[in-house]
Amino acid sequence: MERPKVAFLGPVASYTHQAALESFPAATHELVPYTTIADIFQAAQSGAVWRGVVPFENSTNGSVVMTLDLLADRKKELKDVLVCGEAYVDxxxxxxxxxxxxxxxSPDQPSRPGDDLERFKKIKHRIKKLYSHPQAWGQCELFLSEHLKGVERQDVSSTSKAAEIVAQENPCDEHFTSGSDITQLGPDIFGLDILAYGIQDESGNMTRFFMLKKEEPEDPIESPLNAAISPTSQEEEPILTSATMPSDYASGNPFSQPTFKTLISFTIPHTSPGALAKGLGVFGDHGLNLTSINTRPSLVEPWNYLFFVEMVGKRERHGRGSVNAALRDLQGVARTWRWLGSWEMQVDTAV
Amino acid sequence: MERPKVAFLGPVASYTHQAALESFPAATHELVPYTTIADIFQAAQSGAVWRGVVPFENSTNGSVVMTLDLLADRKKELKDVLVCGEAYVDxxxxxxxxxxxxxxxSPDQPSRPGDDLERFKKIKHRIKKLYSHPQAWGQCELFLSEHLKGVERQDVSSTSKAAEIVAQENPCDEHFTSGSDITQLGPDIFGLDILAYGIQDESGNMTRFFMLKKEEPEDPIESPLNAAISPTSQEEEPILTSATMPSDYASGNPFSQPTFKTLISFTIPHTSPGALAKGLGVFGDHGLNLTSINTRPSLVEPWNYLFFVEMVGKRERHGRGSVNAALRDLQGVARTWRWLGSWEMQVDTAV
Structure with missing residues (x-):
């Protein structure tokens, strides 16, 4: 039987590869490295792959702008892509x-803690150039500024790519790189030596990844929003205010569905004062626990933004629950909005 | 008389230089190029300069993460730096x-519209390498993907730096670069030719800059927050709810002080469900018009964030007004918060 295809941001041995393997074991899935995050979104949209895995945010460096911009889908070319899962990787x-x-x-001589740093101090003056992904500089600033201040840095597309370049370009020890931790997937994959291990500023530095899929028929109906009305009822749904709202909406207990998260994007009318505060307010009105907020330029006009709000809770197919209720309110305030998926929440491993 | 010093993000002819010149004419100010945004913050904090000018956000590419991280001031080394102005540059x-x-x-032959593009098409196949600031690639993606797809790109620290490199390294026409618009400050500053003009994706692409200063004694008192109470009154300030709030608070007309903006940062308790929605809610409660929101990792623990909220309005010295009222409410929800300045709002020129 053919194994379902899972696209991940390559190259092989990247953090995204690790994240993909945690959720989709290689024995039962065909993991395929892709060159760009955009390619993975497109592969999910076209159905070329069953799932895609992309980085979303790092606990030190913040959000991955490219992923946000693809979720923004300003050209409406990725309208069926949904977030369907998450994973954390140290x-x-x-x-x-x-x-x-x-x-x-020596391979038969076990190294002791501190060995690598002592060794590193002997050779660090010979390091003339560093290669890494731009985000990695920020994650290793303390180490780099203490030991390698002023050394030329070249940005490349990934930490694995950096290691590959160094392996290819340097048969001798003239150039070095900050590469990703590749031990989990094969320490010798690029035939290089580890000069210093664990050089990141923060212990507990993690990246969160999103699993992407194409929207399926059983996913919650996106519109009409008033799907809360029972299919058998002939009455129009009353306009719910906080005073008249039934208790299952109004109570808004964020823990009634503790194991799900939902991602929403919306834009607000540029010219309506207070609309942003109102738009953000609808989530609080329904007692939702917000877990992240991001903004990107809407590109509709300057200084108009697209907002991403992530919360605990699940959008339900039949319109019940706090998330659905908040979305109904958002409809009255937002210029546009989009449900980007609900998925089972994972707990990060380090906290 | 010595002219007051103004630090800007160099090199000379950068967009930040343009922004600085708009607010601080060279005739009456000494404009000094600085290498990093961090250096400018430090110079403002130490009093080495009277004002600093830093980029805050671009209308296409979004926020400047480095500026947000310095405003976050996680090490409490920049605690007196305030935003005191803004400027827009096309x-x-x-x-x-x-x-x-x-x-x-020919210098004596005026060029006609379209000339440069025709000329460019004749030589584009000879372009082997592009240098620019990482943000500029994103701003010129359409042009670059149409005309220069696959050409090697090297990130450098600024678009002006890119032009400088090309001028130094290439006595002939072997290498080219995407440099900044330097026409306003001197078209021949690096002795290069313009190969193509206005290659950015969006017309109306603008960058907003912040002016920084060291907090002065006449700035609004940061604490105690209950300074709203009249100095002559002996009564304790009543707890204000939206129902009991006097009209000058409750009306919250965002245009009662239309010419000011205020920037606030805050963190929320990691473990308190709904605190973020409540924290954001206080601004809406007071009818404030939010103009931008940003988040960065707090670095206190993973997935705990620092929020930046910018709004129309001014923090008043004596505790009156919607901004002060919102801050009082925020005090009850936020774990920490900081006022980062109030300044006269500028209107961008393109809209």
Whole structure:
């Protein structure tokens, strides 16, 4: 039987690869590296893959702007892509390169803690250039400013790519790189030595990933929004205010569905004073626990924004629940809005 | 008399230089280029300069993360830095480099619209490498993907720096770059030719800049927050709810002080469900018109955020007004908060 295809942001041994493997074991899935986050969104939209895995935010560096911009879908080319899951991966950066032969640890001699730092201090003056993903510089600033201040840095598309470049370009120990922690997927994948291990500023530095899929028929109906009305009822749904709202809406207990999260995007009328505060207010009105907020330029006109709000709770197919109620209110305030998925919440491993 | 010093993000001819010149004319101010945004914040904090000018957000690419992270001041080393003004600068990117002699426009022959694009098409196949600031790629994506797809790109620290590199490294027309629009400050500053003018995706692409200063004694008192009570009154300030709030608070007309903006940062308790929605709700409760929202990792613990909320209105020295009232409410919800300045609002020029 053909295994379902899962696209991840490559190259092989990237953090996204790790995240994909955690959710989609290689034995039962065909994991395929993709070059860009945009390619993964497109593959999910076209059905070329069953799932896509993309980075969403790092606990030190913040949101991944490219992922937000694709979720924004300003050209309406990705309108069926939904977030259907999340995964957390610990980030442990290594500085990798080539050690001089005399300093290379013997494979039959176990290394002791601190060994690598002592060794590193002996060779750090020989490092002339660093390659890494732009986000990794920010995650390793303390180490780099202490040990490698002023060394030229070149941005590349991923930490794995950085390791690949160093391996290809440097048969000797002239150039080095900050590469990703590749131990989990094969320490020798690029034939390099680890010069310093765990050089990231924060212990507990994690990246959160989103699993993407194409919307399926059983997903909650996006419109009409008044689907809350029972299919058998002939009456029009009354306009609900906080005073008249039935208790199952108004109570809005954020823990009534504790194991789900929902992502919404919306824009507000540029010219309506207070609309943003009102738009954000609808979630509080329904007692929803917001877990993240992001903004990006809407590109409709300057200084008009697209807002991403993530909350605990699930959008229900038949219109019940706090999330559905908040979306109904949002409809009255937002210029446009979109449900981007509800998925089972994962707990990060480090906290 | 010594002219007051104004630090701007260099090099000379950068967009920040333009922004600085608009607010602080060179005749009456000493404009000093600084290498990093962090250096400018530090110079403002230490009093080494009278004002600092830093980029805050671009209408296409969004917020400048480095500026947000410095406003976050996680190490409490910039606690007196306030935003005291803003400026908008139109972004018009040019592709600059060296034209072959035979294509160089004669100085006494005025160029007609479209000339540069026709000329560019003749030489674009000779462009082997592009240098620019990472944000500029995103702003010129349409032009670059149509005309220069697949050409190697190297990130450098600024568009002006890119032009400088090309000028230094290329006595002939082998390499080209996307440099900033330097026409306003001197078209020949780097001795290069304009290969294509106005190559940015969006017309009306603008960057907003903040003016920074060190907090002065006449700035609004940061604490105690209950300074709203009249100095002569002996009664304790009543707890104000929306029902009992005097009209000058409750009306919350966002245009009662239409010419000011205020920036606030705050964190919320990690463990308190709904606190974020409540924190954001206080601004709506007081009828404030929010003009931007940003989030960054608090770095206190993973997935705990620092929120930046910008609104129309001014924090008053004596505790009156909607902004002060909202801050009083925020005090009850936020774990920490900070007033980052109130300044006279500028209108962007393109809308």
């Amino acid at each position: 980030v442990r950066h290594c500085l990798v390169g080539r050690l001089p032969k005399e300093l290379r640890p | 972004v018009r990117h040019c592709l600059v480099g060296r034209l072959p002699k035979e294509l160089r426009p």
